Amino acid sequence: MRRYDCMVSLAGLLTDELVVLSLGGSVDEWYTAAPHMRAASLFQQQLGCVTPEAFGLAVGLPHRRVVSLDTDGGLLFNLGILATLGNEQPPNLFVVVWDNERYQSIGGPPTHTASGRVDLAGIARASGVTEAHTARTVEEFAAHCAAGLAAEVPYLVVAKVSGETVPGIRRKHSDGREDKYVFVRHVEESEGIVIMGPSEHN
Amino acid sequence: MHDSAVGEVLAGLAQAGVSIACYLPDSLFKPLYPAMDAAPGLRTIRVTNEGEGAAICGGVFLSGRRAVLVMENSGLRASVEPLARMGLGAGIPVVMLMSYRGEMGENNWWAVPHGITMEPVLGALRIPYRVVRREQEIRQSIVDAYELAYSSYYHTAVALGGEIVR
Numbered sequence: 001m002r003r004y005d006c007m008v009s010l011a012g013l014l015t016d017e018l019v020v021l022s023l024g025g026s027v028d029e030w031y032t033a034a035p036h037m038r039a040a041s042l043f044q045q046q047l048g049c050v051t052p053e054a055f056g057l058a059v060g061l062p063h064r065r066v067v068s069l070d071t072d073g074g075l076l077f078n079l080g081i082l083a084t085l086g087n088e089q090p091p092n093l094f095v096v097v098w099d100n101e102r103y104q105s106i107g108g109p110p111t112h113t114a115s116g117r118v119d120l121a122g123i124a125r126a127s128g129v130t131e132a133h134t135a136r137t138v139e140e141f142a143a144h145c146a147a148g149l150a151a152e153v154p155y156l157v158v159a160k161v162s163g164e165t166v167p168g169i170r171r172k173h174s175d176g177r178e179d180k181y182v183f184v185r186h187v188e189e190s191e192g193i194v195i196m197g198p199s200e201h202n
Numbered sequence: 203m204h205d206s207a208v209g210e211v212l213a214g215l216a217q218a219g220v221s222i223a224c225y226l227p228d229s230l231f232k233p234l235y236p237a238m239d240a241a242p243g244l245r246t247i248r249v250t251n252e253g254e255g256a257a258i259c260g261g262v263f264l265s266g267r268r269a270v271l272v273m274e275n276s277g278l279r280a281s282v283e284p285l286a287r288m289g290l291g292a293g294i295p296v297v298m299l300m301s302y303r304g305e306m307g308e309n310n311w312w313a314v315p316h317g318i319t320m321e322p323v324l325g326a327l328r329i330p331y332r333v334v335r336r337e338q339e340i341r342q343s344i345v346d347a348y349e350l351a352y353s354s355y356y357h358t359a360v361a362l363g364g365e366i367v368r
Contacts (some may be wrong), residue, residue: 020261044292046284047283048257049257052254052257052258052261052284053257053258053260053288054261055258055261056258056260056262056264056265056269057262057265059222059245059247059258059261059262059267060262060265060266060267061266078250078253078254078257080249080250080254081254084247084248084249084250084254084258087248088247175291176287176291176292176293177291177292187264187265188266195263195265196355
């Protein structure tokens with residue numbers, strides 16, 4: 001199962017959701033697979049922060065569906081967030097874990113999921129995220145996306161994807177600061193709120 | 203920590219518009235945590251480590267609401283990676299309120315490293331901070347921390363030490 005094909009499938013289901021995503025090849029793939037979600041996606045470059053940031057966003061905007069596009073390496077960096085989600089039970093958070101069993105952005109050394117013994121969905125369930133599943137085909141993945149986007153409990157799907165990246169996709173040129181501003185302005189406009197307003201005159 | 207100091211913290215957070223508090227409890231702030239849990243208008247989120255709390259606070263910032271990360275100053279060390287990535291890499295601010303373990307008067311050997319490392323780590327991350335040891339300065343210091351964090355879009359910190367926490 002290719003990650004890009006899963007992304008295309010997920011992108012077709014998204015309209016006004018907000019997305020937080022992880023580093024590496026998934027950034028450019030998501031940028032290309034979901035062009036209508038570019039401003040609604042916060043592109044991050046950090047292990048361990050993606051799902052916690054998405055959770056914080058979901059807490060702050062409880063009426064809005066938030067999607068976390070995390071990775072096996074990123075989730076393994078901070079498994080504690082699963083326990084926090086298990087206790088907090090955010091009803092509007094859908095977590096996708098792209099599990100390619102490798103640190104792809106640095107050339108592909110294996111993560112702990114490559115052994116076949118570490119089950120991220122199992123860890124999530126044991127942490128109280130009862131709707132935690134593993135998908136091995138695009139059809140399975142699409143079904144979990146539909147369920148996760150409609151769920152009223154935290155929903156997590158581990159997508160067991162291959163290590164290949166789609167060749168020739170468009171690269172994202174912006175850095176973290178520009179991405180933040182674009183995302184914040186999108187949230188401000190779509191929510192009718194001010195997050196980064198004008199300075200005082202004094 | 204006296205009830206009056208706890209009250210000043212809650213008043214400062216309310217005045218700063220904070221509605222979400224992430225925390226990993228410690229001993230010096232012991233009475234503060236249940237007080238935050240019980241405070242009207244403040245949602246508390248217990249986290250498994252302070253770095254996770256920092257990342258959650260970053261997400262809250264992006265929603266337009268205001269969060270605080272409350273912890274012992276040892277939690278600063280656990281938070282360095284997300285703080286550096288979010289703050290230096292993207293300009294996503296986190297405001298921290300921490301107890302000052304390891305300063306003059308510390309009587310636990312295990313807390314000595316917290317005092318040695320806190321201010322150099324804050325300096326390495328270029329995080330503006332204020333050490334507060336007088337109860338009457340707590341409230342305004344918290345308000346000031348938010349003013350600067352939301353004009354610089356960078357982290358700020360308030361460390362409570364001295365007789366406030368002992």
